[in-house]
Amino acid sequence: MNPAINGLYAVTPELADTAVLLARTHAALAGGARLLQYRNKTDDEKLRREQAAALLKLCRHHGALLIINDHVDLAREIDADGVHVGADDAGVAAARTALGHGKIIGATCYRDLQRARVAVAQGADYVAFGSFYASPVKPGAVRAPLALLAQARREVTVPVVAIGGITLDNAAALIDAGAHAVAVISALFAVPDIEAAARKFCQLLRAKMI
Helix, strand or coil: CCCCCCEEEECCCCCCHHHHHHHHHHHHHHHCCCCCECCCCCCCCCHHHHHHHHHHHHHHCCCEEEEEEEEHHHHHCCCCCCEEEEECCCCCHHHHHHHHHHHCCCCCCCCCCHHHHHHHHCCCCCEEECHHHCCCCCCCCCCCCCHHHHHHHHHHCCCCEEEEECCCCHHHHHHHHCCCEEECHHHCCCCHHHHHHHHHHHHHHHHHCC
């Protein structure tokens, strides 16, 4: 069980303006986030490399871990702390081969517990389920039931992450249902005071996990 996968899992919004991305991420890290996923599915390779390298430096300064969404080669190139793969990305086994055993590999499992079992068997360090609530990032995502989190806790041996429409109002319910961590984009990065939001998430989740 990887102890780093707990509480607030900050996931960056897609921003072509690197300065804005870094400023918002700095605020989230200053507020206490210690696990960050860089998610950029639309910009070109050069910009992704520039942003990922800058985010890694920022994470190192704050003592946080950086996980790269989708791009295994980029994670290996900048020596990030790990990678998160989805259904359309390189598989967990391929990611493990590319990155070795010292890196964190997470897998999106939607609402499919069998997919999680396979991911763990292939070497995943955590599995992510969702969407649990309506999400502005993926409005058409299929919903996952809260009961899935408890079932996953019983059946897999790695941390369980909840994602999709998570806010300060519903995050505690996900931890109560069985999640080790909650992945948050909009409710963290799309608010006026990102640092304060991160601090509130961290305080809330820390209290629920004592």
